[in-house]
Amino acid sequence: MERKFIVTEDGSKTLFLEEWGETYHSKFGALQEANFVFIQNGLDLFRAQSVSVLEIGFGTGLNAFVTLKQALEKGLKIEYTGVEAYPLTEAENKELNYVEASGWKELEADFNKILQCAWEEKVEINPLFTVEKQQKTFDTIVDEGLYDLIYFDAFGYQYQPELWSVDQFKKMYTALKPQGILVTYACRGVIKRAMQEAGFTTEKLPGPPGKREMLRATKNVI
Numbered sequence: 001m002e003r004k005f006i007v008t009e010d011g012s013k014t015l016f017l018e019e020w021g022e023t024y025h026s027k028f029g030a031l032q033e034a035n036f037v038f039i040q041n042g043l044d045l046f047r048a049q050s051v052s053v054l055e056i057g058f059g060t061g062l063n064a065f066v067t068l069k070q071a072l073e074k075g076l077k078i079e080y081t082g083v084e085a086y087p088l089t090e091a092e093n094k095e096l097n098y099v100e101a102s103g104w105k106e107l108e109a110d111f112n113k114i115l116q117c118a119w120e121e122k123v124e125i126n127p128l129f130t131v132e133k134q135q136k137t138f139d140t141i142v143d144e145g146l147y148d149l150i151y152f153d154a155f156g157y158q159y160q161p162e163l164w165s166v167d168q169f170k171k172m173y174t175a176l177k178p179q180g181i182l183v184t185y186a187c188r189g190v191i192k193r194a195m196q197e198a199g200f201t202t203e204k205l206p207g208p209p210g211k212r213e214m215l216r217a218t219k220n221v222i
């Protein structure tokens with residue numbers, strides 16, 4: 001599908017799919033949304049010294065970028081797995097402006113390493129951040145009890161309803177450790193019910209600027 005970059009309201013870029021009219025992140029601010037949904041309402045909940053993260057839809061690497069920032073700022077050890085079926089090209093990676101838009105100049109070298117490193121290999125970006133990018137479709141994920149936190153960042157329900165299904169959330173539930181958390185920008189009732197049917201306890205939370213609500217789901221097992 002044809003995709004092109006747009007500049008969102010906080011100055012950070014994101015990709016736009018012309019055919020669907022869908023963006024990779026919020027038009028109201030890609031960087032702002034990533035920080036709000038995945039860091040403030042996800043990663044910030046963890047008190048442990050090390051957190052393993054699974055990202056559903058690695059895309060532009062923006063969520064990995066904001067996670068890297070937290071790792072370095074808080075001395076948190078992150079094992080980051082990003083699943084993506086349709087990676088950006090090298091030319092697209094070069095157009096990303098997250099370092100400039102955030103002002104986090106100190107992350108430039110490490111973020112470039114994340115974008116350029118090999119797929120299907122665990123790569124140490126720095127002593128606090130390890131990444132493994134896996135090129136495959138979400139339905140092929142068969143991990144069990146590996147992750148503390150899932151960033152569920154698929155395209156919207158109206159475009160890919162099959163990715164917001166009970167079956168897909170069961171895979172996510174299985175992939176999480178006990179008490180693991182899944183966060184997503186979406187908040188539709190049908191999504192919340194699919195999460196609950198898969199076994200999750202769900203919470204509706206206030207959304208980032210421009211979006212009313214978002215969801216957090218917890219694997220509550222003893």
Ligand SMILES: C[S@@+](CC[C@H](N)C(=O)[O-])C[C@H]1O[C@@H](n2cnc3c(N)ncnc32)[C@H](O)[C@@H]1O
Nearest residue numbers: 057058059060062063085086137138153154155
């Ligand atoms: C909303 S975008 C993710 C944005 C991304 N987290 C970022 O920071 O740029 C959804 C991503 O899921 C990927 N995708 C869509 N369908 C997929 C599938 N069935 N399996 C794996 N990846 C898929 C798309 O290529 C896209 O990168």
